[in-house]
Amino acid sequence: xxxxxxxxxxxxxxxxxxxxxxxxxxxxxxxxxxxxxxxxxxxxxxxxxxxxxxxxxxxxxxxxxxxxxxxxxxxxxxxxxxxxxxxxxxxxxxxxxxxxxxxxxxxxxx
Amino acid sequence: xxxxxxxxxxxxxxxxxxxxxxxxxxxxxxxxxxxxxxxxxxxxxxxxxxxxxxxxxxxxxxxxxxxxxxxxxxxxxxxxxxxxxxxxxxxxxxxxxxxxxxxxxxxxxxxxxxxxxxxxxxxxxx
Numbered sequence: 001x002x003x004x005x006x007x008x009x010x011x012x013x014x015x016x017x018x019x020x021x022x023x024x025x026x027x028x029x030x031x032x033x034x035x036x037x038x039x040x041x042x043x044x045x046x047x048x049x050x051x052x053x054x055x056x057x058x059x060x061x062x063x064x065x066x067x068x069x070x071x072x073x074x075x076x077x078x079x080x081x082x083x084x085x086x087x088x089x090x091x092x093x094x095x096x097x098x099x100x101x102x103x104x105x106x107x108x109x110x
Numbered sequence: 111x112x113x114x115x116x117x118x119x120x121x122x123x124x125x126x127x128x129x130x131x132x133x134x135x136x137x138x139x140x141x142x143x144x145x146x147x148x149x150x151x152x153x154x155x156x157x158x159x160x161x162x163x164x165x166x167x168x169x170x171x172x173x174x175x176x177x178x179x180x181x182x183x184x185x186x187x188x189x190x191x192x193x194x195x196x197x198x199x200x201x202x203x204x205x206x207x208x209x210x211x212x213x214x215x216x217x218x219x220x221x222x223x224x225x226x227x228x229x230x231x232x233x234x235x236x
Contacts, residue, residue: 091157
């Protein structure tokens with residue numbers, strides 16, 4: 001069970017869009033539509049931002065969106081805002097009640 | 111509002127056992143829709159799923175940690191616990207407990223961690 005692969009960092013100016021990829025295998029991302037995304041500010045616990053590949057929990061702004069194609073899931077932040085600067089992690093169900101997280105991506109708002 | 115709180119020693123000696131407890135408040139640990147998980151994060155690194163328990167006692171572990179991990183539940187106290195044996199410096203991390211959704215219904219598929227504790231730093235050092 002290897003960690004899902006994410007870019008180490010992405011950046012964008014306020015108002016721009018950024019996309020974070022999350023690449024797994026046919027045993028996890030490619031086999032299940034059970035991908036979730038988490039936002040983590042420094043020193044804080046992760047916060048669920050996207051579940052079921054593309055659904056947003058109540059209270060999460062609609063500028064956050066998710067998608068999946070094959071073994072790769074993606075998180076897009078549209079209309080980037082200063083408060084979106086954080087680390088982001090994807091997570092996938094990997095079968096037999098096991099889960100695997102991504103390597104994490106630091107989003108910087110320029 | 112559901113809250114989770116980790117508790118336990120912040121310092122553990124190498125080769126000993128790390129023990130943490132997560133206390134759940136604002137909801138019952140016996141709700142049949144939910145599982146309860148442990149996740150850790152070494153300093154400056156990413157998240158790692160450790161394992162999960164259902165209130166009935168079924169457990170599921172990360173294969174890479176399975177030989178050293180035990181997760182248990184105490185429904186009378188609305189708590190679940192983590193034990194990690196034979197720790198080394200590589201086990202130094204912030205340990206989080208979380209509520210894990212693991213079900214589907216007519217509205218969608220819920221396989222994620224929706225509530226998290228604040229985390230507790232455990233350092234392995236002599």
